[in-house]
Amino acid sequence: MLDPNHLFDITVIGGGPVGMFAAYYAGMRKADVQIIESLPELGGQVATLYPEKEIFDVAGFKGITGAQLTANLAEQLAVFEPTTQLETSVKAILPQEDGTYILETSKGTTHTRGVLIAVGNGAFTPRKLAVDYQPEWENNYIHYFAKEMAQFKDQTVAVAGGGDSAIDWALMLEKVAKQVYIIHRRDQFRGLESSVDALMNSSIQIKTPFLIDGLTEVDHQLALSLNKMKSTDQEQLVVDKLLVNYGFISDTRILRDWGLTLNHHQVSVNQQMATNLPNVYAIGDIATYPGKVKLIASGFGEAPVAVTELLTKLYPEKRQPLHSTSIM
Numbered sequence: 001m002l003d004p005n006h007l008f009d010i011t012v013i014g015g016g017p018v019g020m021f022a023a024y025y026a027g028m029r030k031a032d033v034q035i036i037e038s039l040p041e042l043g044g045q046v047a048t049l050y051p052e053k054e055i056f057d058v059a060g061f062k063g064i065t066g067a068q069l070t071a072n073l074a075e076q077l078a079v080f081e082p083t084t085q086l087e088t089s090v091k092a093i094l095p096q097e098d099g100t101y102i103l104e105t106s107k108g109t110t111h112t113r114g115v116l117i118a119v120g121n122g123a124f125t126p127r128k129l130a131v132d133y134q135p136e137w138e139n140n141y142i143h144y145f146a147k148e149m150a151q152f153k154d155q156t157v158a159v160a161g162g163g164d165s166a167i168d169w170a171l172m173l174e175k176v177a178k179q180v181y182i183i184h185r186r187d188q189f190r191g192l193e194s195s196v197d198a199l200m201n202s203s204i205q206i207k208t209p210f211l212i213d214g215l216t217e218v219d220h221q222l223a224l225s226l227n228k229m230k231s232t233d234q235e236q237l238v239v240d241k242l243l244v245n246y247g248f249i250s251d252t253r254i255l256r257d258w259g260l261t262l263n264h265h266q267v268s269v270n271q272q273m274a275t276n277l278p279n280v281y282a283i284g285d286i287a288t289y290p291g292k293v294k295l296i297a298s299g300f301g302e303a304p305v306a307v308t309e310l311l312t313k314l315y316p317e318k319r320q321p322l323h324s325t326s327i328m
């Protein structure tokens with residue numbers, strides 16, 4: 001429950017990897033911090049979009065899955081037990097005369113001195129299949145996230161899509177599924193050369209250039225009607241599961257009303273990660289500046305910069321040690 005009478009030092013909007021680390025870091029710097037996340041769980045894109053995919057460019061890990069990285073971040077975050085509001089979307093940030101902010105959320109208001117915006121690509125939803133199907137087929141036959149590989153074990157699975165993620169998912173599924181198909185509307189895949197090579201040398205059956213133009217349920221399986229592009233040729237493919245990877249639609253429109261200076265759909269920040277609003281900072285995928293690289297590692301670096309700068313603004317009289325070895 002949100003307590004409208006509690007004045008937090010820092011509210012982190014968005015509980016993706018960058019927001020989680022920022023909240024931890026703010027806790028370590030002894031700030032009274034809360035984290036507000038619109039989804040039912042923390043972890044952002046890493047936990048929701050690719051939990052079982054391995055990430056190779058987070059410092060200190062040769063390779064780590066999205067799920068494991070999220071679990072590690074959650075364990076670290078728990079050290080300072082920040083107030084965590086899940087399934088709560090921030091709708092507006094309202095500047096007050098005393099320099100604080102009231103945040104309007106889907107579950108009431110909350111009061112804070114400083115704000116760290118870490119909303120990533122905004123609220124994201126998968127781009128869905130453009131064919132009619134029964135809603136209950138979702139999560140039964142049709143999946144837009146591959147959360148657990150176990151659910152595809154010994155199944156016949158079709159992956160729809162031709163980008164990096166679709167190829168990666170097909171290659172991961174090949175290890176557990178009975179048979180994997182990949183359906184793409186073009187002959188060429190848009191993946192990394194090494195991934196496309198791995199695909200071509202795998203047991204995955206490639207269906208190109210085909211588009212799914214109909215779905216029916218047949219004996220507890222899903223029959224896909226495949227239309228060959230630029231022709232009238234049709235094929236049918238019967239599978240246990242269909243994993244659709246047509247990308248995601250992210251919605252940052254809400255930010256337009258927050259009084260922030262935006263650059264396309266991202267929040268412009270300076271070298272200290274400060275936005276144009278006093279005591280409002282942006283970090284992670286949502287923040288942009290010259291040379292910005294949208295990576296977890298960049299966001300992890302931006303968090304301490306923003307927290308340090310914000311705490312200096314909020315408490316100029318306090319000098320805090322910077323090294324965790326001196327704090328903990």
Ligand SMILES: Cc1cc2nc3c(=O)[nH]c(=O)nc-3n(C[C@H](O)[C@H](O)[C@H](O)COP(=O)(O)OP(=O)(O)OC[C@H]3O[C@@H](n4cnc5c(N)ncnc54)[C@H](O)[C@@H]3O)c2cc1C
Pocket residue numbers: 013014015016017018019020036037038039042043044045046049050054055056057088089090091118119120121122123124165254283284285286294295296297299
């Ligand atoms: C398939 C795929 C593979 C990737 N692979 C890599 C990789 O190998 N290495 C790498 O470094 N990066 C990778 N990335 C990018 C990486 O996931 C992002 O850079 C990272 O997730 C950004 O973290 P973030 O915390 O800024 O944002 P996000 O992870 O997007 O988290 C933002 C959170 O904010 C929440 N939110 C949004 N709006 C609101 C609101 N109004 N109120 C409350 N909460 C809100 C969202 O629900 C979300 O949980 C990959 C991305 C994808 C999609």
